[in-house]
Amino acid sequence: MGERGECRRRALGVTPDLRTPHSRRADRGRGRGRARPGGGTRRLRTPEVRPAALAQPLAVKRSRAANPPTSCSHRVGKGKAVRFGSRVGKMAQQPLLQLPEFQHATTGSLAVAQPLNFWAGARVPSRDAKNSEPVYEPATGRVLCDLPACGAEEVDQAVRSAHAAYLKWRGLSGMERGRVLLEAARIIRERRDQIARIEVVNNGKSITEAEVDIDIAWQTIEYYAGIAPTLSGQHIQLPGGSFAYTRREPLGVCVGIGAWNYPFQIAAWKSAPALACGNAMVYKPSPMAPVTIVILAEIYKEAGVPDGLFNVVQGGAETGSLLCHHPMVAKVSFTGSVPTGKKVMEMSAKGVKQVTLELGGKSPLIIFKDCELENAVKGALMANFLTQGQVCCNGTRVYVQRDILPQFLEEVVKRTKAIPIGDPLLEDTRMGALISRPQLDKVLGFVKEAQKQGARVLCGGEPFVPSDPKLKGGYFMSPCVLDNCRDDMTCVKEEIFGPVMSVMPFDTEEEVLQRANNTTFGLASGVFTRDVARAHRVAENLQAGTCFINNYNTNSVVVPFGGYKMSGIGKENGQAVIEYYTQLKTVVVEMGDVQSLF
């Protein structure tokens, strides 16, 4: 892997320091069950007191069809519907990754015929194929499958199966839960290449990035497997020898609702801490990227979670809303746009459910003239062009101190023009396709609007048609750098969610801080400078949940991530997330006699 690939890998969290001795051991096939996750003091239950479903958590269990599949339809080409019934019925419960079409997924070849819902430990075909939407392959524009949405009855079944599993799972020690999660992490690591290929076909991002996403997914699960045995409360002394203690308890059935830009990774970010804390989860992916989540469900099952502990319901707004309203759901963790996040919060409030909201952003990246310019340029590219610019925490408002603006622009434009765009499954590709035709049109519309408002396009911002004929219908565009931008322009104020960098000059620290904070968003921020005091002063004064100093998008599973202001509520990753998937019970113990006032 070249310097840029290595840089991207580091920036995305797969750094040598993250590949701890434990994970390196595991890579050599010796990691299984060997981790000594930090300092748990609970005693292991003896096998005979374990719930039956978990008697052999590490064994590969044979799938059972809880609901024998009936039939549904899918398309193999634009508009061509094909019925399938008994053949798929037989295949339906074979893990997806074992099916030949999934083993050899290439651009333009995959047709998804299998049910993508999963609850009670099995894939479940949809009842109502009428209410379905096409799912596209972004690199070709082909229809991958038709996705029926789950209705009220299906959502109810999934939630009830989650609740039944939760009652078993919460009784396990953290050590036991951690052991099952470690096995899930091992399986993902083993099948990483295949999962990444399917992610690329469904999402359009480059294989290099998708591989990192899957690595981050198993690292997340491994990390929370280690944290599970450390969950503990506090002992508080009271007068007269009395005392109180606190217990950190799970919430129950948690709902995860995900966006389409990091389908597998977002599901891991939500499910790993939820399950580690003793909860069950019903997960609804975005209907635009529904395929790989069911693979995660199959892997959890294979690792030994009780049937129903991790479930997948497919669908869009209506299915999501059914989940938010379901009375047996204790918490909703949502990743998506601000407008939908507000609705999720409103719906959850009716049942006084906890929410975590990971929403959009329009993050500032501030580059001072005393920076290491080469690093600042690389940082700006990493801040803008990962996943075709469809990243919530991207630093899309790039403020460059006036003195170095010309050199910065020259270098950033040169490198942006050199980004290889094309078939996302090719190793050399660094920019794949945007998620959908409407998203591509929306992003191109932002560029046009920016030009109308006075911005200058220094490069890109055009539809891109790769030479490979099979990619002609794909949703590609050339990455764009905009100069001459002002804070009041639409491209600077609104989240574009595409490969468009807006660059603006600034003069003083005070001025740039005021401008950087002048937004309703507050997800992330970045600063490049060699002045250590300035770096920390700027970090302190930026109103954002994360500030990167002298790099950008170096998110890691061990570091909390979440937004300020309208970019969200709560955190994902790191130890902080434990607060969001548990509740604290206080137990007060009287050691003397009751002193009654009555």
Ligand SMILES: NC(=O)C1=CN([C@@H]2O[C@H](COP(=O)(O)OP(=O)(O)OC[C@H]3O[C@@H](n4cnc5c(N)ncnc54)[C@H](O)[C@@H]3O)[C@@H](O)[C@H]2O)C=CC1
């Ligand atoms: N802060 C973060 O961690 C991240 C934030 N995002 C944000 O997500 C957005 C892009 O993702 P999209 O999928 O287009 O967002 P979206 O808000 O349209 O959809 C997100 C999810 O919510 C579901 N949904 C839609 N309406 C719903 C409703 N009424 N009730 C319940 N669920 C509903 C969708 O089906 C999807 O699964 C961007 O704004 C981006 O910034 C994306 C990734 C990470």
